[in-house]
Amino acid sequence: THFGYQTVAASEKAGKVAEVFHSVAAKYDIMNDLMSLGIHRLWKRFAIELSGVRPGQRVLDIAGGTGDLAKAFSREVGPSGHVILADINSSMLQVGRDRLLDQGVHGNMGFVQANAECLPFEPGSFDLITIAFGLRNVTDKNAALRSMYQSLKPGGRLLILEFSKPIFEPLAKIYDAYSFSLLPAMGKLVANDADSYRYLAESIRMHPDQDTLKDMMTDAGFERCDYHNLTGGIVALHRGFRF
Ligand code: SAM
Numbered sequence: 001t002h003f004g005y006q007t008v009a010a011s012e013k014a015g016k017v018a019e020v021f022h023s024v025a026a027k028y029d030i031m032n033d034l035m036s037l038g039i040h041r042l043w044k045r046f047a048i049e050l051s052g053v054r055p056g057q058r059v060l061d062i063a064g065g066t067g068d069l070a071k072a073f074s075r076e077v078g079p080s081g082h083v084i085l086a087d088i089n090s091s092m093l094q095v096g097r098d099r100l101l102d103q104g105v106h107g108n109m110g111f112v113q114a115n116a117e118c119l120p121f122e123p124g125s126f127d128l129i130t131i132a133f134g135l136r137n138v139t140d141k142n143a144a145l146r147s148m149y150q151s152l153k154p155g156g157r158l159l160i161l162e163f164s165k166p167i168f169e170p171l172a173k174i175y176d177a178y179s180f181s182l183l184p185a186m187g188k189l190v191a192n193d194a195d196s197y198r199y200l201a202e203s204i205r206m207h208p209d210q211d212t213l214k215d216m217m218t219d220a221g222f223e224r225c226d227y228h229n230l231t232g233g234i235v236a237l238h239r240g241f242r243f
Contacts, residue, residue: 010139017137018089020196021065025091027191028066029099034186035197041068043235044132046228047161048072050237056080057127060151062116063087063134067096071105073128079108084121086114116144124153132161136207145220152242158222164229164236165209171232179204210236 024031032040047069053059055078061070063086070085077083085100087093090113097111114120116131117140129148138144148158166172179201187197208216210227213236217225222240229236 013139016199017139020199021089021137022091023193024191024196025066025089025095028092028095031187031190031197034190035183039231040133043161043230043237044068044072046230047130047132047159047237048076050228050239051076051128051130051159052157053077053128058125058153059083059128059130060119060121060126061085061130061132062114062119062148063131063137065089065092065096065134067100067105069130069132070096070109071100071103073130074100074105074109077108082108082110084110084112086112086119088113088115117147118143119147119151121151123150125151127153127156128159129156130159130161133163135160135162135213136203141208142216142220145216145222149221149242154242157239157241158217160213160217160238162213162236162238163204163207164213164233167229167233171234175234176205210238213238 053073053076057077058081059073059077061073061083064070065087067085070083073083085096087096093111093113100106100109112120116134116138129152135141135144152158166175183201184194184198188194210229210233214225214227217238217240221242223243225238225240227236227238
């Protein structure tokens with residue numbers, strides 16, 4: 001049946017995502033810097049600035065991987081705040097946890113293995129939820145948006161940092177060539193794993209564009225949704241509030 005097909009396809013996607021991130025976990029940080037020429041740091045900096053996070057707040061970074069955002073938020077919320085780094089993948093979470101503890105980031109940090117589609121937190125737990133370069137890997141994005149909405153306090157906000165659709169056609173062409181030839185080649189060279197990076201390029205192409213994602217956020221209940229294009233729309237930062 002159609003329904004049966006969708007179930008198989010969904011579990012295949014989840015399996016593939018798990019396989020990819022178990023295999024790239026150890027080399028994830030260096031690949032991130034290489035693939036984006038270090039620009040992911042600027043995209044994340046922009047997200048941190050737009051987050052409006054304040055001392056004492058509770059923050060969830062879901063699909064947090066190796067913890068770049070969680071580390072910055074831990075500093076921002078201070079000892080009276082709390083940050084949870086959550087990821088569905090035990091290898092990514094392990095690398096992130098070891099890295100943050102090695103860097104002395106603890107005290108106000110927690111680590112939770114969780115699926116964005118069904119977050120295991122009390123409704124209204126967080127002032128801020130972030131998901132950076134994670135939503136495109138989630139099978140049921142609408143369920144994830146609803147679950148994030150539920151987990152926010154009234155007045156809280158969600159920030160989604162994700163690859164999106166370049167706004168100039170020439171940039172889109174260069175970017176396509178980059179992601180489908182150079183990216184897998186770099187993956188092969190550095191991590192001996194071209195397939196995982198080919199999957200990443202495909203997942204970027206399939207991801208909803210800026211306005212589609214904004215509409216999905218509105219459908220999930222978010223208000224005052226907007227987005228900023230970064231690097232010509234290669235990446236977009238979406239924001240929405242729960243009131
Ligand atoms: N946020 C980090 C960053 O910006 O560097 C990591 C991004 S990494 C490209 C994507 C992460 O999403 C992986 O660690 C993966 O395990 C996680 N992920 C994929 N599907 C997920 C899901 N359904 N729920 C939670 N995390 C998920």
